[in-house]
Structure formats: structure tokens, C-alpha cells
Amino acid sequence: MPPTTRSPQVMLAGVQWMFFILANTIVVPLTLGQLFGLPAEQIAFTLQLSCVLTGIVCVLQALVGHRYAIMDGPSGVWWGITLSLTSAASASGASISEIGGGLAAGFILAGVMMTVLGVLGAAQHITRWFTPVVMSVSLFLLAVQLIMHFFTGMLDIQANGQMNAPVAALSAAIAVLVGLIQIKVRGWVSNFAMLIGIIAGWIAFELCFPEARGTVTHSVSVTPLFPWGTPRLDFGIMLTSFIVGMINMSNTITALSAAGKLYGQSPTESQYKRSFLLTGLSTIAAPLFGLLPFGTFVSSLGLLESTKILHRQALAIGGGLFLILGLFPALGLWFSQLPLSVGSAVLFIAYLQMFGTAFRSIQGQQIDAKGFYRIAIPILLGMSIMNTPSSVFIELPLAIRPLVSNGLVVGILASVVLEFLARRPKQASAPLSQAESMK
Template sequence: MNRHLEQFSQKNMKDVSSLILAGIQWFFFLFTNTVVVPLSIGHNFHLSPDAIAASMQHAFILTGAVCILQALFGHRYAIMDGPSGLWWGLTLSLTVSASSAGMSLERIGGGLAAGFLLAGLTMMILGWLGAAQVLQKLFTPMVKSAMLFLMTIQLTMNFFKGMIGYTEFGRFDLPVAALSVVIAFLVAWIQLKGRGKLGNYAILIGIVAGWIAYSLLFPGQHSGQPNQTTTGLTLFPWGAPRWEPGIVITAFFVGLVNMTNSITTLSTVEKLYRTETTSRQYRHSYALTGLFTMLSACVGVLPFGLFASSIGFLESTRILRRAALIIGAGMLCVIGLTPSVTAFFAQIPPSVGSAVLFVAYLQMFGTALRTLEGTTFNSKTIYRVALPVLTGVAVMNIPAEAFQTLPMYLIPIISNGLVIGVLVSLVLEKTVNWSKMEQPVTVSKAA
């Protein structure tokens, strides 16, 4: 009897330790996806170091809170909900293009704040009314795959720039790039060759080992983030909400696209859980994301959205337990409430985080491919994927300066490769009868 109790106790202790390690890994995933956003946005809006640090803390608290609520009462999956990459790209694009066109940063920030509030309210209302069902019909597996391909390309491009030191120093930094490549190979090797559960903690090992190696090889090179120990709540640090038609309308449209990203993410992750997402889960998920989007607009944080990259993280780590996400999100809330701890963790070199996330996000490419399982292509039907994906990639590689001659309200849409690619895919799926073209193309023999 005592032996069985001892075995049971040991098993429970092992499960708890594994859960805590998984939670720590979730924490680093949440952290590295959140910390760089307020930094880049704050610098673009020329905010003070204290204001940037305050935005960072608010981002940590809101991200941790919404992830916990989503796991318990929302979609009920282990998926990150945080400052959306789609909104990130829009905001950076607007601050550059609108400033070049002569619009003040206060006007841009005020217009974005109004657009964020409108987008959050719209998401809550449409989501609760069942708009998810309509969006599901629009977003066929072909559209979802195009969106996943483009999101993978866009994110990995950003992380690759971070790996080589471009985002830190504005140029290619060979020593930093070499270390980043080693870190990326280490994480990939652990994932591929790691025995037992070792592969589940590849991201955690990569961040810790990379941080230590960076500190030893480049002492003092990374200055870290603001080291303040106090923070206050400043409403609308980018500017008070104001009606700027072009910016508000663009933000509203991007908000609708962000809703479709939730459809893509939830419909993809449910395959990992071998279940089907109910309409109630969609309504609750949209309500929480919309509410936190409105809250984020008030404190200088980007609007929220589900992270499709969570799918790659889940596939890399094979940790599907919601409890692990809740632990990691709780830790993120704690450091957000502790300025001195925030200052410490914010010293993780961006190149290290980028190298680790670069490998983690590669799994999204496989997810996009699996979305196309069962579909065959010929010389005609290949346009269903090739045209939207390659068009989006082409737009991504056009310099921002090339769009400055366009009307202000068109720039955020036309300059966003992800948005353009998704729009092209939607148009193709609704205007072309692909079933007639799915027969193999035959070539007649010459007489």
C-alpha cells in the first residue's frame, strides 16, 4: 500500500514539474512575442523611455490576463492572444507613410486610437451576433492556407532581420548573426533529435543558452530597456481619439481581417485537439479579444488578436495543456505588475528571441501545407495558391517610400502584403469556378 502511494506521489510530482517547465516555456513564448512590440511602436511615436516602459508593462498585464480568460472562458484552447502582428504592421506603416506625407504623430495616434476602439467594439458585436459562421463560409481552406503562408513569410522575414542584428543596429552585424544561426540550429536540433520530452523544451533551452552566450560574447553591447522601477497610468499616450477618416476606416477594415485571422487560427488548432470549435466558443473568444482591444487603445498597446504562430509553438513543443498556458500567462502578469522584474527580463537580446522564434514559426509553413491536403493542382488550378501568395510576397518587398504618392487612406491597405494576398484569394475563390479546371490537362497529339 505504501509503495503504491509512493509511486503515485512520485508520478504526481513528475507531472507537476513537467507542467511548471511547460508553463515557463509558454512564458518565454508570450514574453518574446510581446516585448518587442511596445519598443518599436514607442520609438516610432517618439515616446519617452518612461512611457515606453509603461506601455511594455501594460502589454504584459493585458496579454497575460486575456490569455488566462481565453483559456478558461473563451475559446478554451492553449493559444496566445496578444498584440496582433497585423496591427503591428499597420501601425508601423502608418507612422512612416503618414509622417512622410506631413501628418503629425499626434494626429496619427489619435486616429489610430479611434480606429482601435471602433474595431474592438465591432469585433464584440459581430462576434456575438454569429459573424463567425459567415466568415467561415468566406474563408475556405484555400484562403486559410494563403493567409497562413503569408503570415509565415511575413513573420519569419521580421525575425530573420532580428537574427542578423538589422533591427538593433540598422545594418548587418556578422558576429551577432553567427551566434543567432548557432542558436537557431541548436533549437532545431533539439526539436529533431531530442529524446523523450527534451524536444518539448527546445525554445526554453534556446532562449536561456542564447542569452548566456550573448552576454559572454558581447558584454555591454545590448543596453537593455528602460530600468525604471515605477510607472503610472497615462490614458491615450499616442494621442487622444480623433476622427481621421482615412486612418479610422483603414483600422476598421484591418479589424475585420483580424477577425478572419481568429477563424483561421481556431479552425486550424482544433485539428490538434481533435475537436470542433462551437459557435459559443467563437462568440466568447471574439468578446474577450474585442474587449481587450478597446482596453489596449486606452493605454498605448496594440489591439489584440489570436496568434496563428501558437500553432507552430504547439506543434514544436507538443504541449497542449491549457494549464501550461495559464501558468505562463500568470507569470507574464506578475512581471507586468513588477517594474523591476520587467526591466530585468526586457534585457533579453532581441537577436536571441528572434533566432528562437524563427525556428518555432517554421512549423506554420507545415500547417499551411496540411491545410491543402487532399487538393491536387494542375497548370490552371495552381493559380488558386500561387497568385495570392506570390502577389502578397511581392507587395511585402516593395519599399514603403514607393507608396507615398497614393492617397493616405489607401496606403495602409495597398502596402500590406498580407491584406492584399488575402483579398486576392477571396476574389479568386468567389469569382472562378475551379471545379471545372480540376480535370487533368491533356495535350493533343499532332496528326
């Protein structure tokens, strides 16, 4: 029998959600602030606003939005596109402030599009394009992208390109600890494997590497709007923003559809509308302060699968605690000292569950021998691009370079196109026989 909303387990789950949100979002404003050459005070202020806005949106989504324990935060798809565009700008000699201004305008456009389409009930039309096969491909590629990112974080790669072996060893030990707690420990303790891993790992890191402890400062100042650059219209960035905005909406549909299976109740059109409205409005507000557009985190499913705690109140508690971190800059900056390797090790294990979610998305689908190409081509194409250096695409036009160089985006688009082109016979072909599958 699940715990009641007043259960101490739900309170602990809320703390765990706070750390989950922290580990997923805290590095984004720090990375982008350095990328755009912002001063330390401005980065600190952006970090504070990121905590406040993310916490508010998570609380609202849990209580009045989609009402699932699925967090909203700076979108990983938008993060990849932003990194790709800025690196391309540096290589081509373009001004980073011009790219930043174009991104700000593109982000606002994407937020307006999501808000309008969401309120008009576009979800039911988008779901026709994003079949179970497309959702499975999306989940699989997102899991691969995240696992690769967290594995790199576990290694603590240095400027010379080599890993920090002692830190990597501790990361591996933390990952093993979290995995053992989830697999071997029974009862409610296993539901908090991630929280235990973060606390124990952080303590162990401080004891083993005291010299790595950062200096916390809370000297912040109010900054002007649009710290990345004055908004400007750029056709290439606008086109990219439109396509990525649609993919970001598809991630919301994927997340809510998969969550509905966990909750045993499919999301309604009203839930989609409320979710798109909140995500869209937060996306419009984000570029005003130098933040990434928001998105519904499909990766939240990994936490739900691991903990089996589905109470939306837990997310509301976690979002509220994260909001408090933003209201008290010194406290927020202290939590921002969470070692990247520790957070990466814990999330590496938590996100392994996404592979199971991806496979379950196509359970019951009758897929014949040729139909498997619709799964293999997008996944393998996306993974191939993910493992290709961004410098390979430098000769492509700037208008399409961010799309073509992003394996997740290309894989999802390829899956949508293949699903559209697939010609299903009236009588579905028989699934692969055992003999065929062994060939």
C-alpha cells in the same frame, strides 16, 4: 500518453509559454513608444500594462475563452498597419499625434465591431469566405512575414545597414542548436527546445557581448489616457480599421480551425463567440493606454507543432507568469533585456512549422490546373509587396496606402476575392497529372 495537468512537463511548458509570449510582444510597446516620441517613463509604464493585459487575456482565453493553447497578444497585422500609417504621416508632413489619435479611434471601432459581430455569431458567416485555400494562403504569408522579421533580427542590422557579424554568428548557432534538439533528441527534452535555446542563448550572449548589456530602470509614473494622441475621426483610418479588423477576425478563425485539427475536435460556435468577446474587449481597452489591438496568434501553432504539448493549462501558467512580470516593473524590465537576436533565432526555428500547417490546410482539396492560380497569385503578390520598399507607395492616397503597401493584407484579400470569383463546375476537374505538373 500525454502528461497530466500536474506534470512537471506542463509547468516547464508554462515557463516556455512565458518566454514565447515575451519574445512575441515585448518589442511592440518599446518600438511604438519610440515611434510616437514618448518619454522613457511612459514607455516603461506602457510596457508594464502590456504585460498585465496580455497575461490576463491569455489566462482567460485558455480557461474560459476558446480553451485552446493559443495565445492572444498585440496583433502583427495591426502592427504592420500602424508602422505603415506613421511612416506615411512623416513623409506627408502630417502630425504624428493626429495619426495617433486617428489610430486610437480606429482601434476602438475595430474592437467594438469584433465584440458585436462575435457575440452575434458572425463566425459561421466569416468562415464561408475563409475557405481552406484562403486559410492556407493566410498561414503561408504570415509565416513568410514572421520568418523575414526574425531573420532580420538574427542579423542585428546596424544603423549603417550592415549586419553585426559576431551576433549573427551566435544567432545562427542558437538556431542550429534548437533545430538539432527538435530533430535529433528524443523524448520530452525535445519538447522544450525553445526554452533551452532561449536560456542557453541568453547566457551565451551575456558572456560574448557583455558591453551590450542594457541598463535596467524601474522608475515609472502613471500617464494620462491615450498617450498617442486625443481620439479623432479620420475616414481613411476608419476604413482601414474596418478591413483590418475583419482580417484580424479571420486570423482568429484560421487559428482556431487549425488548432481544432491538432486537438481532434473542431471549435464550436460557442468557442468562437467567447474568443471574439475576449479579444474584442481587450482591443477596446488597448488604445486607452497606447497599446496595439489584440489578436489571436496563428503563430502559436508553430509552438504547438514543435512541442506537441497541447495542454491549455500550460498557456494559463505562461500567461500568469507574464502577468506577474507586469505587476513587478523591475522584474518585467529585466526580462525585457532579452536580446532581440536570441529571441529571433529561437522563433525562426519555431515558426518553420507554420509552413507544414499551411500545406495541411489544403490537403484533400481537389485543385485543378487552373485552380492553382488561386494559391499562387495571392502568395506571390503578397510576397512581392513584402519585399517592396514602403517609399514606393508614397504617391498613393493616405486612405488606401496602408492596405496596398501591406503584403499580408493584400494577399489575404486577393485570396478571398479569387475564391469568390471562382466558378466551380459541377464535376470538379481532375487534379494535375504528373506529366502536367512537370511542364
